[in-house]
Amino acid sequence: xxxxxxxxxxxxxxxxxxxxxxxxxxxxxxxxxxxxxxxxxxxxxxxxxxxxxxxxxxxxxxxxxxxxxxxxxxxxxxxxxxxxxxxxxxxxxxxxxxxxxxxxxxxxxxxxxxxxxxxxxxxxxxxxxxxxxxxxxxxxxxxxxxxxxxxxxxxxxxxxxxxxxxxxxxxxxxxxxxxxxxxxxxxxxxxxxxxxxxxx
Amino acid sequence: xxxxxxxxxxxxxxxxxxxxxxxxxxxxxxxxxxxxxxxxxxxxxxxxxxxxxxxxxxxxxxxxxxxxxxxxxxxxxxxxxxxxxxxxxxxxxxxxxxxxxxxxxxxxxxxxxxxxxxxxxxxxxxxxxxxxxxxxxxxxxxxxxxxxxxxxxxxxxxxxxxxxxxxxxxxxxxxxxxxxxxxxxxxxxxxxxxxxxxxx
Amino acid sequence: xxxxxxxxxxxxxxxxxxxxxxxxxxxxxxxxxxxxxxxxxxxxxxxxxxxxxxxxxxxxxxxxxxxxxxxxxxxxxxxxxxxxxxxxxxxxxxxxxxxxxxxxxxxxxxxxxxxxxxxxxxxxxxxxxxxxxxxxxxxxxxxxxxxxxxxxxxxxxxxxxxxxxxxxxxxxxxxxxxxxxxxxxxxxxxxxxxxxxxxx
Amino acid sequence: xxxxxxxxxxxxxxxxxxxxxxxxxxxxxxxxxxxxxxxxxxxxxxxxxxxxxxxxxxxxxxxxxxxxxxxxxxxxxxxxxxxxxxxxxxxxxxxxxxxxxxxxxxxxxxxxxxxxxxxxxxxxxxxxxxxxxxxxxxxxxxxxxxxxxxxxxxxxxxxxxxxxxxxxxxxxxxxxxxxxxxxxxxxxxxxxxxxxxxxx
DNA sequence: CATGAATGAGCCTTCATTCAT
DNA sequence: CATGAATGAAGGCTCATTCAT
Numbered sequence: 001x002x003x004x005x006x007x008x009x010x011x012x013x014x015x016x017x018x019x020x021x022x023x024x025x026x027x028x029x030x031x032x033x034x035x036x037x038x039x040x041x042x043x044x045x046x047x048x049x050x051x052x053x054x055x056x057x058x059x060x061x062x063x064x065x066x067x068x069x070x071x072x073x074x075x076x077x078x079x080x081x082x083x084x085x086x087x088x089x090x091x092x093x094x095x096x097x098x099x100x101x102x103x104x105x106x107x108x109x110x111x112x113x114x115x116x117x118x119x120x121x122x123x124x125x126x127x128x129x130x131x132x133x134x135x136x137x138x139x140x141x142x143x144x145x146x147x148x149x150x151x152x153x154x155x156x157x158x159x160x161x162x163x164x165x166x167x168x169x170x171x172x173x174x175x176x177x178x179x180x181x182x183x184x185x186x187x188x189x190x191x192x193x194x195x196x197x198x199x200x
Numbered sequence: 201x202x203x204x205x206x207x208x209x210x211x212x213x214x215x216x217x218x219x220x221x222x223x224x225x226x227x228x229x230x231x232x233x234x235x236x237x238x239x240x241x242x243x244x245x246x247x248x249x250x251x252x253x254x255x256x257x258x259x260x261x262x263x264x265x266x267x268x269x270x271x272x273x274x275x276x277x278x279x280x281x282x283x284x285x286x287x288x289x290x291x292x293x294x295x296x297x298x299x300x301x302x303x304x305x306x307x308x309x310x311x312x313x314x315x316x317x318x319x320x321x322x323x324x325x326x327x328x329x330x331x332x333x334x335x336x337x338x339x340x341x342x343x344x345x346x347x348x349x350x351x352x353x354x355x356x357x358x359x360x361x362x363x364x365x366x367x368x369x370x371x372x373x374x375x376x377x378x379x380x381x382x383x384x385x386x387x388x389x390x391x392x393x394x395x396x397x398x399x400x
Numbered sequence: 401x402x403x404x405x406x407x408x409x410x411x412x413x414x415x416x417x418x419x420x421x422x423x424x425x426x427x428x429x430x431x432x433x434x435x436x437x438x439x440x441x442x443x444x445x446x447x448x449x450x451x452x453x454x455x456x457x458x459x460x461x462x463x464x465x466x467x468x469x470x471x472x473x474x475x476x477x478x479x480x481x482x483x484x485x486x487x488x489x490x491x492x493x494x495x496x497x498x499x500x501x502x503x504x505x506x507x508x509x510x511x512x513x514x515x516x517x518x519x520x521x522x523x524x525x526x527x528x529x530x531x532x533x534x535x536x537x538x539x540x541x542x543x544x545x546x547x548x549x550x551x552x553x554x555x556x557x558x559x560x561x562x563x564x565x566x567x568x569x570x571x572x573x574x575x576x577x578x579x580x581x582x583x584x585x586x587x588x589x590x591x592x593x594x595x596x597x598x599x600x
Numbered sequence: 601x602x603x604x605x606x607x608x609x610x611x612x613x614x615x616x617x618x619x620x621x622x623x624x625x626x627x628x629x630x631x632x633x634x635x636x637x638x639x640x641x642x643x644x645x646x647x648x649x650x651x652x653x654x655x656x657x658x659x660x661x662x663x664x665x666x667x668x669x670x671x672x673x674x675x676x677x678x679x680x681x682x683x684x685x686x687x688x689x690x691x692x693x694x695x696x697x698x699x700x701x702x703x704x705x706x707x708x709x710x711x712x713x714x715x716x717x718x719x720x721x722x723x724x725x726x727x728x729x730x731x732x733x734x735x736x737x738x739x740x741x742x743x744x745x746x747x748x749x750x751x752x753x754x755x756x757x758x759x760x761x762x763x764x765x766x767x768x769x770x771x772x773x774x775x776x777x778x779x780x781x782x783x784x785x786x787x788x789x790x791x792x793x794x795x796x797x798x799x800x
Numbered sequence: 801c802a803t804g805a806a807t808g809a810g811c812c813t814t815c816a817t818t819c820a821t
Numbered sequence: 822c823a824t825g826a827a828t829g830a831a832g833g834c835t836c837a838t839t840c841a842t
Binding site: 612613616646647648649650653654 | 825826827829830
């Protein structure tokens with residue numbers, strides 16, 4: 001119908017992709033991840049076929065959006081790595097940022113848990129990426145004796161994913177998230193009870 | 201309960217209900233909570249109408265199964281309350297038992313998070329119940345200075361729900377659960393980092 | 401359970417039947433004929449089995465209620481037959497009363513149309529009865545040259561049933577019924593158009 | 601409509617839609633409006649999804665079929681308007697045609713009564729349309745003193761709808777419709793009884 | 801005679817994804 | 822490369838009526 005020669009067509013496609021991403025971003029932010037694909041396509045002014053050309057399935061679309069946000073997260077990571085703060089503070093801030101990323105969209109923890117450690121899937125690749133960044137900051141804290149030695153980035157990742165998920169509970173307040181996070185940082189024990197329960 | 205003469209007409213109903221519960225238990229355990237109601241009915245050898253007579257909706261069926269398991273949990277609670285162990289150890293064991301309960305069925309944390317603090321729904325009532333038991337053991341630990349004073353049963357409940365959820369990740373190993381739980385108990389910080397990062 | 405000897409049981413049954421009728425009357429009046437049988441049984445404090453013992457099916461229950469109202473209609477008929485008014489006025493009043501009967505319950509015209517001329521069904525028997533009463537008053541009017549000779553009670557019955565049905569339209573006003581009835585009485589033609597259209 | 605190159609993709613959709621309409625027409629004619637949607641879909645050789653794509657609900661499907669028939673009715677209207685016959689005869693013929701339309705399918709009067717005067721629904725729009733055509737012919741008759749002045753198109757529409765409904769009674773004969781219609785035209789009174797009973 | 805448990809066909813939709821045009 | 826039509830499984834639920842207890 002258009003009849004351009006090739007390059008123009010490509011830019012068409014790029015424009016479409018961009019519009020889809022923008023609309024999906026909006027819808028996912030406002031309504032969570034449960035929006036039907038058709039709705040997104042319609043809003044983006046394209047047919048579902050076009051949507052599926054750019055993103056072979058729902059997961060791919062989510063992954064693309066998530067990837068964008070991972071970009072921001074990487075910036076945070078870089079700035080934390082170079083930050084003058086102590087390793088523990090850095091890790092702490094990192095985890096907070098990570099949880100924010102995990103709750104970018106309502107319902108995101110689900111796919112994130114699903115893709116966890118699946119290096120092959122696009123979403124999984126991002127997860128691995130985030131885990132590695134976590135690992136880096138964690139190791140640094142461990143090197144200074146500020147974080148328990150037996151922990152890994154994976155552990156922190158998954159635990160915080162659970163925290164992010166829990167904090168999205170219907171009757172959860174804003175505080176809820178912080179409390180749960182705090183628990184992950186300090187545990188429920190006091191120093192005097194250490195060794196008495198759990199652990200090791 | 202079954203009994204001899206006159207009173208019943210319930211013998212058959214009870215039998216059916218029991219069969220439904222047994223089948224649901226089986227399916228939920230094997231395939232998670234997403235089994236179609238009709239499948240359960242069919243397998244139980246009853247019509248959908250009968251299923252819906254006993255359990256007006258999927259939530260009610262889940263609640264019934266969960267309630268059974270809460271029974272076990274209560275026993276655990278009682279034995280812990282009377283246990284000679286120290287308060288911290290008791291709380292620790294309680295939380296482990298609670299997480300086991302939360303993962304009775306694949307997908308259970310979802311409804312549990314949903315019903316959380318809804319006293320009116322059958323499932324919510326059970327949650328409240330569990331939270332209270334948690335609270336009791338927590339307060340006891342707090343009274344001995346073995347658990348941080350600002351925590352509540354709700355906090356521990358929700359955090360552990362998140363942990364239970366996270367530990368159900370597809371590629372999670374058995375260890376995963378323990379590690380996350382351990383994190384909730386002791387936090388990631390070492391003593392020397394306390395105060396440097398995180399909460400309060 | 402009661403243990404009376406027979407007569408007492410019978411009175412139990414009668415009491416049940418009466419309660420069912422009373423409740424059904426109430427429900428049908430308030431919510432139309434679409435109320436589920438179970439609802440009526442429950443409200444009447446009996447099991448559905450009992451309900452079905454007294455009334456073998458929904459139609460029978462409706463028929464029983466309708467029959468009660470036919471009783472009133474018969475009184476009206478008698479008083480009209482003995483009334484000093486002219487035959488045309490009597491017929492007119494009769495038709496009004498009949499339409500009121502036809503709309504005793506929302507949705508009644510349906511079953512009435514269905515049962516129409518089925519002498520064998522209980523509801524049909526009532527219809528036949530009403531048609532006969534109509535016929536009597538009509539014939540009287542015809543004998544005085546006040547009603548068109550070719551009409552029968554059946555015709556008037558069915559036409560008024562249609563009118564009753566139409567007057568139950570959602571956005572019908574109170575006037576609607578009267579207007580339609582008036583149409584059935586006088587037709588849409590003026591005298592000067594008689595013979596030009598329709599008829600014969 | 602089918603066409604040659606490029607524009608379409610609709611050829612198949614149109615074909616499907618046509619098939620659906622044809623099947624629905626057939627089923628509705630033979631079995632009344634109560635045919636399950638799934639049945640129609642299956643018979644049309646399409647999935648239920650396709651059926652619902654074309655007609656978002658049963659009402660829309662009915663409306664589409666009814667609209668087709670309204671087309672015929674409009675032709676009748678035009679030819680009557682231009683007819684050399686007198687206004688009363690025209691109105692009479694119009695009402696007959698309208699009743700025929702109203703009974704296109706068994707059970708149609710129901711939805712028609714429901715949608716009556718709901719300009720917003722597709723079916724309602726058609727009703728309004730028909731009422732307006734009725735009004736036009738009625739006014740013409742009134743202008744010549746051939747129809748009672750106080751009547752409106754709405755009145756005639758609804759009264760005839762009731763007549764159409766009544767004439768669909770199970771044991772109604774072909775004659776029944778005519779008799780009832782005749783009643784609406786001339787009323788049951790003779791001239792000599794005018795004023796004695798009814799109206800005004 | 802009452803009870804209420806059981807039946808089970810039937811209904812309307814929704815949506816991720818594919819593929820003909 | 823875009824379109825949007827088609828798919829079709831799946832799913833939750835109702836209710837008139839029967840019948841075992």
